[in-house]
Amino acid sequence: xxxxxxxxxxxxxxxxxxxxxxxxxxxxxxxxxxxxxxxxxxxxxxxxxxxxxxxxxxxxxxxxxxxxxxxxxxxxxxxxxxxxxxxxxxxxxxxxxxxx
Numbered sequence: 001x002x003x004x005x006x007x008x009x010x011x012x013x014x015x016x017x018x019x020x021x022x023x024x025x026x027x028x029x030x031x032x033x034x035x036x037x038x039x040x041x042x043x044x045x046x047x048x049x050x051x052x053x054x055x056x057x058x059x060x061x062x063x064x065x066x067x068x069x070x071x072x073x074x075x076x077x078x079x080x081x082x083x084x085x086x087x088x089x090x091x092x093x094x095x096x097x098x099x100x
Contacts, residue, residue, distance in 0.1 A: 004094030007038035012100040
């Protein structure tokens with residue numbers, strides 16, 4: 001199963017991390033996409049470390065990041081600095097999507 005997690009706030013880092021780790025522990029794939037205020041989590045190592053877990057891919061809306069003052073130059077190369085197209089792909093490819 002492929003789980004998509006749309007992160008659009010900074011309020012639920014523990015839930016995002018817990019769901020991601022639990023899903024990959026069960027052998028599932030996880031796709032994380034950050035937009036709006038959620039892009040601020042890209043400045044938090046606890047969030048960005050999730051991209052290094054086996055079975056996890058991570059991307060973000062570059063437009064949202066810039067609007068929220070997030071320095072996209074400092075983001076790990078493992079994280080795709082993209083657009084809403086990445087969000088659309090996640091929604092198309094995921095079996096389930098959670099919005100936090």
